[in-house]
Amino acid sequence: MKPLVIEHITKSYGKVQALKDVSFEVERGELFGFIGPDGAGKTSLFRILTTLIKPDSGTATVLGMDVIEDYRSIRPKLGYMPGQFALYQDLSVRENMNFFASVFGTTLEENYDLVAPIYSQLEKFEDRLAGALSGGMKQKLALSCALIHKPELLVLDEPTTGVDAVSRQEFWEMLQRLNAEGITVIASTPYMDEAEQCDRVALIDEGKILQIDTPAKVVQSFNKPILAVKATSMYWLIKELRSYQWSHSVQPFGEYVHYTDQREVPNADELKAYLSDAGLSGISIKPTSPDIEDSFIALMQNRNIHE
Known part of the structure; x- marks a missing residue:
């Protein structure tokens, strides 16, 4: 039972x-x-x-x-x-x-x-x-x-x-x-x-x-590469990332922003140049692993698309 x-x-x-x-x-x-x-x-x-x-x-x-x-x-x-x-x-x-x-x-x-x-x-x-x-x-x-x-x-x-x-x-x-x-x-x-x-x-x-x-399988279900992005201004960083032509998802995670790209493989150098041209400084971009929150947000976005 x-x-x-x-x-x-x-x-x-x-x-x-x-x-x-x-x-x-x-x-x-x-x-x-x-x-x-x-x-x-x-x-x-x-x-x-x-x-x-x-x-x-x-x-x-x-x-x-x-x-x-x-x-x-x-x-x-x-x-x-x-x-x-x-x-x-x-x-x-x-x-x-x-x-x-x-x-x-x-x-x-x-x-x-x-x-x-x-x-x-x-x-x-x-x-x-x-x-x-x-x-x-x-x-x-x-x-x-x-x-x-x-x-x-x-x-x-x-x-x-x-x-x-x-x-x-x-x-x-x-x-x-x-x-x-x-x-x-x-x-x-x-x-x-x-x-x-x-x-x-x-x-x-x-x-x-x-x-x-x-929990492990929920995280494994996230199938997009994630970039952890940081700059001196979190507000302008999020704003510019959401305006980027290849932007798929932009979510703040502590001092970083988790960014996913519409393409299968994001171009970190191109993204850094875009952010620099937009006037941001102190830019750091590195690959990172997904967690439960990344998976949850992706599931919510997918549901919203199909409803």
Whole structure:
């Protein structure tokens, strides 16, 4: 039995179609990631999976049960962490833990071993109000509360949004450990670099899944040479690159711009001369390798062309 089987799910809010014929499956023991920008449909999908809203059409089975017919049986088997901090801010760390344990008919003491690697980092703050915790600590408390009843499936909606880079990395390391213990995890994120933490990823935008594969194979699907271009003025560099007659794609990546050409092999010397003639200085052009974000942007552009 697969933990998740989603077939042709659609969901609209008035005239806005949040999900468009979404289908995918998650294998038992996977760490499966949904990667996409804000408004891509991730939260709507996760609310359907956790039986909080109904789809307009299509079917979704979670742990072999239908999300509409069997919602009462599904909920105790899920651990859910919504995108916004949803614990009781005026309760202490320990009070939140005790409350969520009691909801599922257990206690923190009974299931302490389940959350010990995470909760042990919070114990010295047990008496602090949840609302007074840092972003990273709130994240760990929310994950502990989602795990206290030993769920079969952990659903995390953008769990690392709004926290610092170190806390993000620590959180994914915790998910990797939980996954290694046999818990199936499905998580969404707008951060492309976090895709590499997953066994498989689904790239989603405007309610449609663009590709599902391992992170490595998603990157391998990008089949154009990329040039990393830098100059003293990022604004004028992007403007001039987009005006270049052979320009195919121009995307800022940190201090560089990733440039792809309409031709099979871009001419770096010709491009440098063009930029120099346009008045740019400090020009650097070098080949670079694609990443998940390059692949995602290419898939979006290809979809827009064919729609």
